[in-house]
Amino acid sequence: MISPDYFSFRWSWYRPILNRMEQPSDRCRVEVRQLPIRMIGQDAAEYIPYLVHPALQRSISTALHRLQDYTLRYMVRGEKISAHKLPPMDQKAREMVAYLRSQCPHLSRDLLHHWCADPDGATALLRVCEGLWEQGWRQDQADAAPWVPAVNVLLLKLIRTEIAALSDENIELTSHVTLHVIGGLYTWALQAFLKRYLEGAVEVRRVASYESMMLPATPMVFMQYQPDSSLLADDSRIVRAYGLEPEIVPRMRELRAKVGMRNEGGILQLLARDKLGTHLQRRTWARLSLWKLAMDSDQGGWMRYVLNAKQLDQLLAGQTRPGEALLENLKANADVPVAGWLLAQIQGGRAANAAGEPWLHDNITLMAFRVFDEDIKIEVARRQAERAWLERKDSPSGKPSAGRTAGMRKASGLRSVAGGHQDIDQGMEKAWQEGEVVLIQPDVSRALHSGKKLSLRHGSLSVEWSDYLTALLAWHTGDTDAFFSRTFLPGILAWVAEREGVLLDSCSASGCLLRGPVVLLTEAGIALRERLWQWLSDASAHLDARPESIALSMCLDMGGEWSYSEITDVHAGVQRIAFSQAVARATAGVCRSSAVEQLVRARNAKLELKQVASVGIETVKAASGQPVHLLHNAGFAMTAAAMFELTRALAGKASIRELHLDKQQLKGMVNAWRMPTMPLELLLVQRHGHDEEPWLLMKVGMASLAGADVELFEVMDVHNPAVQHLRGLGLLPA
Incomplete structure (x- = not known):
């Protein structure tokens, strides 16, 4: 499930665009015609030919497999490890752990510590992301061509492909961890990168750069479950990941179509007229509100109700009582609507009746629905834009180019970064030198292309x-x-x-x-x-x-x-x-x-x-x-x-x-x-x-x-x- 803070953050970007009568999904467009390297496909469409250096692809794959390994080790098998046996953390690793803990208080500390401090874990993935962003930024300036949004779309494509290739072992848990850890790290790193590169930039340029890089990165990129684009809007797993109930989303769309976008605030009252709608609406509100409470109060105990619909229903119906630590947490945050309502239900009698129905007035459910619908449009548009990048399966030398090389398990159970490609394929180098392809490589000092092909903005x-x-x-x-x-x-x-x-x-x-x-x-x-x-x-x-x-x-x-x-x-x-x-x-x-x-x-x-x-x-x-x-x-x-x-x-x-x-x-x-x-x-x-x-x-x-x-x-x-x-x-x- 997605953190409630994400909805307010995301809506702060969607709202100004929608108010300008524009479509956020337009920010995913890759302007192939303005880039100097392109080719005509068999369908007569234009594509950007590219090759990925095997070492860079292994870095992404190994980092993701390491995260899956640590998830199984610490959150499934419940292994315990002394802090002094974990890899030492530098300042950046500490900042990563602190950010991820603030967003996901229920995740294992050992898991976050081990992966963020692992040189082949978060550090390697972060190096790939920052390197590609930097290459795209420099190439954008050199060519006066829109490389920044195009490279960002390609990076998300590479990460999404590798996440989808992970094993299905305990997929519900590993997908949840991947979504929040990889997605959280990506957002954290991207914000820091843009702040560094846009320091002193005029406001219009800053907003345009943020929109073109931040908006294409939806949570669906970082989910292990990847349904077809045509099924995203109604897929129950995707809907539940946003904290919503699959049964009420179609009804909310129907009601919004009737009342219009300007009056969509009345959807909650209309939805409550239906008995099933009221129950599911209350469950959605409680789930999102309890996660928000867990984040704000640093009390991860609420997450077992957030992630388990049966236990949540029992809590809401008064069939179970939260533990003493959670009760103290409710009393300490009684001004929060969900905490006040739960305390009233526990007290019972007139207090319970007077508590009312706060889910009809709290817009957290409506915010999740709004963002979900826009995210679906973004995801479909970005997947379409990903097709503009055409991977050259065969290098110009006639030899097959390196495919995805997932790290192999060692005796310790962890993936190894060792692989069969020690040096870059000569065909890749030749194609790059001739200006035939964009080469995605670990050396950030090298340009994305050799400069032999020309930019439209020259x-x-x-x-x-x-x-x-x-x-x-x-x-x-x-x-x-x-x-x-x-x-x-x-x-x-x-x-x-x-x-x-x-x-x-x-x-x-x-x-x-x-x-x-x-x-x-x-x-x-x-x-x-x-x-x-x-x-x-x-x-x-x-x-x-x-x-x-x-x-x-x-x-x-x-x-x-x-x-x-x-x-x-x-x-x-x-x-x-x-x-x-x-x-x-x-x-x-x-x-x-x-x-x-x-x-x-x-x-x-x-x-x-x-x-x-x-x-x-x-x-x-x-x-x-x-x-x-x-x-x-x-x-x-x-x-x-x-x-x-x-x-x-x-x-x-x-x-x-x-x-x-x-x-x-x-x-x-x-x-x-x-x-x-x-x-x-x-x-x-x-x-x-x-x-x-x-x-x-x-x-x-x-x-x-x-x-x-x-x-x-x-x-x-x-x-x-x-x-x-x-x-x-x-x-x-x-």
Whole structure:
């Protein structure tokens, strides 16, 4: 049976979602289309191919079998053991035991001590859970893809499969222990993990992460009895595990359908009209209330009534009397409804009649019913989501991959962690290296996938430097080969190698094409501009006239699904193509047109204004009267899609301010500078923990890129005179 505290905890997550007219079961969804590794199955559906390292699978299996062994040893055979003979506990083991004892006061202390202190017990299972969560979290950040909820669903699948494979020996007791110990440990560890990883995160992100990781973990994951999804809602064992009676649950659903969700509080009174309903309702209320009393007062003696319906009925009918210790417990907690009612029944007479029917007003039964119904929906949805993970039964090497390797019993009766797989299968390693599968392995420092396949949330940064090289080589007359071979090309390659997560797809005399998360590409673009400026400055240092600007064009975009191919040709070497719509728009965005540049200068001269932005957009009317937006990019352009992804990725990691400056705020600046928009729209980004100038994005207008009209922003150069003027006005931080 499930702890009553679980219902209030669970409902605190369900209620806000339901109030937003959303479905909690949506939190179990695995967004396969947004993950970089996927395959098409025979049914034309998309799946995430994965392999599990044999050592990791053995760790889960052995930990669960050890728990079953200790349950049989201490709670079935009743073995006694001296405390000094049990394994010593560290601080974490003590915290685990204290938490589990608070939730389950009736479980054997020796059982909890032995399993939590066993290196192959709770410690090993905890290591697997925390390792997978950490891998999923890091991969989520690296790919900007929803790995966290997907990996959590897979972890629950692995645990559920191993629990279902346990032996049927004393299944009622062992399933009860597994439910509360494994389920309790999972919840305890997950809360600690999220608190550690979400420290300082904005509230929206914290809630979303909690919902996607906490809600899929229903108690049914940790039950040894695993009925089919279609039978869960009416299965008597599942219903009783929630403290409810199988006979009244269909009636409660029927009544709720009649009165509606808003009026479901009246279900208890309607249910009491039926004689059988009253009896079962009282039993359910007493069972849940006595467990709550046992937890709050640390009196495990009540659990024999909680777990035995016959003894509970005898207690409620006055046919049996609780022991002296339990009576003292009732008197000490007389303000608790169930304790007050039982004391009145024991006293009898007018006191018993005056005690009334508290089960009609106490919502503990209704709370259990609410949570049970939502948990069923969650469990069905999560099992459906588990199917998105497709285990590769055969490794690409042609050898069968390791199946589940349950620990074998030793002479002592405990499972051993020894197994036949000492090293990882070479086929697994090859498949991981080729980007064919997600490899679930014990080494948490390794990524879930090799990075060869691409994430949908990667952006594309196109850089055009042919005009820059023309100017640069003017200062290197007679020594151009040495500059390219010793400075430029090695410098570019080393610069890319320094930036983990930024990939160089192409590099030529006209420019380069970079791929990666938008935040890293923004950082890379700013750093590249500084490095190229330094090379130009160094080359012209011996001259009197130094260049005032750098002839460099960059454009960053994000969008579309990535396609990838890499082949090795005997003559051409390794050739790679990575393409998405972002590549087309970023390439179109580095347009440098002399005609448009002349038009911009002519209009500026006519207005007697200076240009604020290096990314210029001029609007002219075609013969049809339709406006046409002409682009001349001599700076660092960023599309609106990339800007939105930048702010999403930096939520909680940076201070992000939107500025809308009107003529009054800009003062006399509008008389000297030509503003791209009015009011002037700026986005100021200051990353936490980075000693750098804030990133300043300025909206410059609308342009047509690769057949689509997109809004463009410019990542402003800190040396831009207009930026310096804004700082002088106090509109930007100095």
